[in-house]
Amino acid sequence: MKATLLIELLTEELPPKSLAKLGLSFREQMQKALSEAGFIDAGNEGRWYATPRRLALQFDACLESQPDRVIEKKGPAVASGVGADGTPTKALEGFMRSAGVEFAQLEKLSDGKAEYFVARIKKTGERIDMYLPDMMEAALKKLPVAKLMRWGAGEAQFVRPVHGLMLMHGARTIPGKVLDLDSRNVTRGHRFMSVGVIDIPRAENYEAILEKEGRVIASFDKRRAMIVEQLDRAAGQLTWLRDEALLDEVTALVEFPAVYEANFDVEFLAVPQECLILTMKANQKYFPLMDGSKLTHRFLVVSNMKVADPINIVTGNARVVRPRLADAKFFFETDKKTPLSARIGKLSRVVYHNKLGTQGERVDRLVKLAAAIARRIGADAMQAEQAALLAKADLVTDMVGEFPELQGIMGRYYALADGEPAVVADAIQSHYQPRFNGDTLPQGHVACAVALADKLDALIGFFGIGQIPTGDKDPFGLRRAALGVLRILMETPLALSLPDLIDDAAAGFAPELFSGNWRAASADFFKERLRHMLRDAGHDPKAVDAVLALDPTRIDQVPAKLAAVKAFAALPEAEALAAANKRVGNILKKVEGAVAPGFDNSLLQEAAERALAAMLPVVKADAEAAFERGDYTASLQALAKLRTPVDAFFNDVMVNAEDPALRANRLGLLATLHNAMNRVADISKLSS
Template structure:
């Protein structure tokens, strides 16, 4: 029942009368805020108040706040300062130094530019904090000096001159060096940029320099700055802004909700980087299993999907995978069927991504069942299926489509074209004529990417389809009649399932 509180501010040994008295007693006599949530809220209030007093902003601070709240018992916020000359160093370096090494909260102006002031969360509340503030300023100065030294030294050698140093850096023992990877990225990024009618030369240049900052002193000290420092060094080398921006953006998106690379050049390099990793590791059989994903392939797959969908980019996923695979030396990618396995993996990621965005599971299954090559068209197809599903004819057509699919599964060989001369029943003749009449309209809508209009045009077939199944025996004894009716159903199924597998909407 006896405890101690704050190392310096407590009155000494503290008697705790009851369990209920623990927190208030420790706070009053031990100068410790025992509740984490209260301690965190207390720090946040002080940080925001002090930042406002300084006419500054904190920007992102939640993660650091959680960490600091676990380090102090009786938090008090003070303002520190460093020499303005350090602001000549890229602010990302200074921010990372202060946050990661010193647990300081940098301050920013309204435009997001770093100020030469920061907030210290001290574990001491004193009347005169000058010694605490001076001590922290004295500690941070060598850190900032190191960052400035790394930056100035790195600028003495151009990124292009650093490429040879990537040769001994192993990317993976089965996939070669970082330099070999850069050569693949250069080719692939150029090919993607060409498909996007972008600046091929800029894309190839950005891909060539994208990994050069890995062998700089700054990135060696702060790996989190890879790409970011590449951009600064590229600009210092006289590279164009498009190239420099693409060097930084090719890692994006780094996490869920992160910004996407802006522009076709940056998108091409980002896609090349992720596709090379996915194809390479799947090609040597290094596939994520369970919760094990040491090469962050799930993140890479989601990055590819988000870029294709949200940009959006009119690229075909199978062709992108083939183009990435073509960059590897013959005989290197030995895993059997890795391309199909990778596509399955990516469609599974896409299904999860769409579900998390609130899309209906049956609608997602209907669209992805056709494994669309153009991922950028998936949202429009989902919207079309949702609109079709709301029609009164949808349920009956989905059920009929499911019945047709089951019939076709049991059929040997590939059905031919229906022969009008072999049509016997009025119901099959009526269905044939309606299919012939609506087919050009549906195909035109699909070709123009008007998927909602395409599916809605099919709604007019409901009566003819219902009557067909009511009056016609598909599996007739006479072989030619049976084959002709199966051919008619195959034509109908092909028409109905151009946008999505409508049978998936049937309960």
């Protein structure tokens, strides 16, 4: 018989930031276990529910008993399973006992190498009652839980104490014990808006009954959608500040959401809005209301109580947030009394890394590096120096001490209050950008110079002392820093050589501090980050490999080279030329020692090699001219003229001739061809 299977754990308040992950993982583990045991189809994903005080699952069309199955059990090889007299050996007798079969019931199968015995055992399907408790115990142990708790006098462990268990199949309560709790067909509703236990007569009615009688919206996704809809409606003509992580968190904090509007004193708007927003979001879980890009003194509260008159909720939240905002205002006003320039000395007492020195020493490096980069791109080196000098000063302010997320942001406000130029203040804020994938880039060459200096100093410093990311471990955020450097160079764009930048950054450290082949390691690291970045952006992997095979030093030229490779790959001659280029490369690799490009026309004998030698200088000149003016597409497309003479050369000419002079001349001709074909990219990578 098929019916809906219901599973519910009633708990104390679960961790809100991981609630959705717990619910999804629980569903995944139970779906896998139930389908493998034959109770549900493999494609039956069921429904998962997660509220602050429960994890629950429903699977429709779940069998009460497994279907009968034939289990095939492989035994010993025939050669070792029977003796010379035809009787079973000890090994085969042991296999028959474990499988519960007689010799006459065994079958013989071949895997192509040898024959072996097989026992086919008919297994009668068991009721779900036999399996479900153990399945649940196993699934719960696999949930992504950092730390388990014990409660009461028992030995059960879970992320939070569990006080109720419900296992139902249709109208039947499945008997069983999980986490020392016996299964019942009852649950509890909202902590304040419902009273007592709630009977669940049938498993399929769980969600509807819980909402109607228990005032609990069990579905995490439905509850989240309700919150968004209420926030939209409550905001009216204003806009609520959307934050997906905060939405997930408040969804995990409420069982029956209701949105109310509250406000704070207008005087607090004199504080930078980033401080107020962070205070409201991080500490109070409020959604600030914006008028365009400007913060208003109104905010929205997602409450766990729907009441006719919310005055107490509104005034209570307004009263709670006031001291938080007052603290922010106090920090801001106090911090402004000390100029950023007067705080720089304190950075010498802040350790950056035990091998790389203090923040003060790091600032000294950033000043020199930012100035060097600014000069390379024609920016104001003095402004870059000043921005780099002040970039880390806000780390020793009260505001950033309370809210580390505001580093850089507060530096900009304090710099403007100190009378620093806007260019310098903006560079202080944006030198951390991009902070994450898709974040905006620093604007202006001064800001880019300081941002590049910050990221390159970190990368080269940590690579120099051997602190290289491995696997998923990247404690110093070096992958993010490398992607930031690459994005700034490519998207701004900036005509800078990456190896030159690495050298500039390394110059700030004492040579004896570095060990190992850090330079090659850092170059490879940048290359692999660039490869992932370009592939993630949707570029053809073969085109990416073709461009990166030449280790481009100018990252700003990479997009144009990718576009050129894409256009070249669309030509009818592309596949043949790519294959020929691959062949040429393989021939040259087999030659002992490097083959210098160049050839002697007087040694050309075959018509095909003379034709290639005549066409090659013309095509090479056209390709070189286009390359020098930055027209990489035209440079690659010029190579199309070589297809016919290259095909003829490989059809008619033996490269490895017996005459050494003839052989060397032909290899030199191929080396010249190879160089001409691989200025923009290694087109052999396009060959299938």
